[in-house]
Amino acid sequence: MCGIHAVVSRNSRFHGTAISEKLRRCLCNRGPDHFGQVTTRLETVTTPVNLTFTSTVLALRGDHVTKQPFQDPQTGSVLCWNGEAWRINSQPVDGNDGEAIFALLREASKKSSETGSRDPILDVFRSIQAITGPFAFVYFDRPSETIYFGRDRLGRRSLLICRDESDGSFVLSSIAEACEEKWKEVDSDGVYSVVLRQDADPDHLPLPVRHEWLPPATSEIVGEIGTGDECVLGLARFNSDIPPEDAPALCPDSEPVRSLQRLLSSCVKTRVMNIPKPPSTGSTPDTRVAVLFSGGLDCTVLARLCHDSLPRDQAVDLLNVAFENPRVAAQLHKDAKGAAVDVYEACPDRITGRKAFAELQRACPWRIFRFVAVNVPYKETCEHRAQVISLIYPHNTEMDLSIAYALYFAARGQGMCYQSGDSTSEPAPYTTPARVLLSGLGADELFGGYGRHFVGYQRAGYAGLIDELKLDVSRLGKRNLGRDDRVMAHWSKEVRFPYLDEQLVLRAMKTPVWEKCDFRNSEDISGVEPGKRVLRLVALELGLEQVAREKKRAIQFGARTAKMESGRVKGTMVIS
Structure with missing residues (x-):
């Protein structure tokens, strides 16, 4: 269990790396074993994008406290993970599942950079989703300058979003910082992504794009997959x-x-x-x-x-x-x-x-x-x-x-x-x-x-x-x-x-x-x-x-x- 919080900000009310003492306390209540924070910045033609990722950890997997957020020292990619991946691609996860997920994402990021496709990264989350495990996550893929976030298909972990309409800046968090109408539950119907550097409107971040949960065909739990309203x-x-008359x-x-x-x-x-x-x-x-x-x-x-x-x-x-x-x-x-x-x-x-x-x-x-x-x-x-x-x-x-x-x-x-x-x-x-x-x-x-x-x-x-x-x-x-x-x-x-x-x-x-x-x-x-x-x-x-x-x-x-x-x-x- 973890508390996760991410700020993706231009010149909005979300600007800055500090979080309030009340929010820090609530996040630490969720994860009392470790508090970590990573900040980074994307330079753009106009206004830079500032990113702050915060994670707190309740250590329940592995034999040590695994610090978060995870950060790739080579690319600068960052993962905030709050979940339990019991198995990935039909194989039990030994040790800390967050470390295992991040290792897969690093490899997927390389493939994505080589092919120009987002599918390798999306497939990592789909490979967890198709098996077993509650989770919520925020992942910043630095090479593609894209934020990915979501909750498992059954919505068993909390993830909220608050968006500033003036410039598209947004906050993702396990808990709301205040009882304001802009806070919404992130839907559990797929993986969401936001490309942070946009040529169409360099001063305004775009709306999140939803990507369907599509279980891999090799998943052992996938049975008779339906389509549309049937699924x-x-x-x-x-x-x-309907049961026959002679149903036992x-x-x-x-x-x-x-x-x-x-x-x-x-x-x-x-x-x-x-x-x-x-x-x-x-x-x-x-x-x-x-x-x-x-x-x-x-x-x-x-x-x-x-x-x-x-x-x-x-x-x-x-x-x-x-x-x-x-x-x-x-x-x-x-x-x-x-x-x-x-x-x-x-x-x-x-x-x-x-x-x-x-x-x-x-x-x-x-x-x-x-x-x-x-x-x-x-x-x-x-x-x-x-x-x-x-x-x-x-x-x-x-x-x-x-x-x-x-x-x-x-x-x-x-x-x-x-x-x-x-x-x-x-x-x-x-x-x-x-x-x-x-x-x-x-x-x-x-x-x-x-x-x-x-x-x-x-x-x-x-x-x-x-x-x-x-x-x-x-x-x-x-x-x-x-x-x-x-x-x-x-x-x-x-x-x-x-x-x-x-x-x-x-x-x-x-x-x-x-x-x-x-x-x-x-x-x-x-x-x-x-x-x-x-x-x-x-x-x-x-x-x-x-x-x-x-x-x-x-x-x-x-x-x-x-x-x-x-x-x-x-x-x-x-x-x-």
Whole structure:
């Protein structure tokens, strides 16, 4: 995880190399292990172009802190890289992935200079995009005097742009410097480039040009590539087959269940193995991974698969957040003994979280799990309001804020710790040392977990269900993952999404609908409800019977961050 910031300036308000103390602090929160800056200049016939590149580093790959920005001493080309390239051209990346990417770009730059084509440079980013890995980047190719930038196809890393219309100068950054209307999310629909020296208008930089994500034909995950509207996320056609009358019902021993379990296990293992030990862990058990843990199906399956992947001596933290919502607290009644009801323990996600924690202990008796009860008083929520609003910008609705609150405080990871296998000791104040967080986001979109999927089925049968699923998958790259990245990275954490592994997404797209969710057949046949049935059956196979039957609940309602002040507030309202 890194914080990246790049200024490409003529005589505009962006001129200069210094960044504000507030911005520096926010970038360093994202990457506390190193701060680096590179400045350079392009002389033109009229006004020179000044370029400043800043990177901060959270070291999670390789055996040392790799300094950024990367700079080629021969050509002066510069790379700011914030990502995880798990594999490139089907080969696992050993050591630091940023170094590997920059080495490829240096070679591509030579080929580009020889041929006069941009394709060698674009193909480097496409070779990462076609396999697996979240990323955002800014690359300055000095020989061609061109800036390249972009985000991965699913938008899992933040990158914003702010442009000065007077001369075309622009800033690219992991976070906005101020809540101004000019800041926009960089779209995740391709690689963008700007040729800095233009003969057409030497005093004004041109608009960025978009280059399509075109996976290399040799990529192992590329299946039946579609074109135009048929191609979803630039990956493949979405399987829109209607199930035949004799389509088998999903059961625990169905091949789609076994296949998903194998693939999801691999996706989790990729994201939890070989993480460097966090600094200052003290005498507590070795903990490198934490799970954003509501106790629901998606996150509990990830926690269970962590158990299968991690060495025996590593613990797993389960971050469960609950808020003091004044509006809800006023409605709580005393329990049967006349005692006041604990506003945090009454939160839906706290209730399901504790049940799932107990089930994980039964399924994995020798693994140390820590249930971290993150209790957030209303006063503390208000104290952090301005900070959270600043981090989520340019997102600015009440729903954005309520979701961001839950992620922000969960990622901080401060709460009361309950350790598995230690029922005799009292819970103690605790802050997770884990720098890698796992999120269950994506499972609902891929496997039919939202209520609107059932509504689509009721409206138009499997055709209606398929339309809803296809729409959700196609919008994955436009989801609010950039917002979520900014909120959680503020605490020097990197969030990883096993369900959004490109291979898993592609597999889900190509799988017929009746092998994912199964609304035609009742719960009596397989023992679990139709929504996300294939994943629920995986949970059963993993020994999580109670979790397999858990209902879906949105985070802002489960943690009770929604409508804190008034029940009349709508999620679409702009934050006042």
